[in-house]
Amino acid sequence: MTLFDRTKEIIKKRGMSVSEVERKAGLSENYLYTWKKSDNPRKKSIESVAKVLGVTVDYLLGKNETPEWANEKDTKDLETFLERNLEGGMTYGGEDLTEEEKQQVKLAMTTIFWKRHKHD
Structure with missing residues (x-):
């Protein structure tokens, strides 16, 4: 699963929209969609999105099997x-x-x- 796919899945589980997460994370409109093609998104933007969604950066990046409820x-x-x-x-x-x-x-x-x- 890609960073974008994992992020979008969590957004859906949280009952939010991509644009809402972008706004709360201080990102520009449609920024998260760049993650579909990017191999190296900015660390700060990943941290901001993780904070908005209440998950760890490692969970978003798929680096471990950290449960989504973990902080x-x-x-x-x-x-x-x-x-x-x-x-x-x-x-x-x-x-x-x-x-x-x-x-x-x-x-x-x-x-x-x-x-x-x-x-x-």
Whole structure:
């Protein structure tokens, strides 16, 4: 899913219009439609839209499986949780985990975090 598609989907879920989000985010008319073709939209505009929609920038960018209800505090809590639980060497049977295995552990811990941390 592209940045534009994800943004438009959230706009629809929020019962808003694209023009309303653009106005509230301080963007020019039809600006969000440029995201259909742009590989590198301005960071400030993405941050503004995320704030208007009440989601994280990472969620808009599709960088993780952050739930749409998560806010900045929630994502900071996740970072803290992962830092506390993943710091130090990760080993199994006396051998260091590969980078791929470490990413799998991180994904599993992230999934558990979001399931336990869910709120309205």
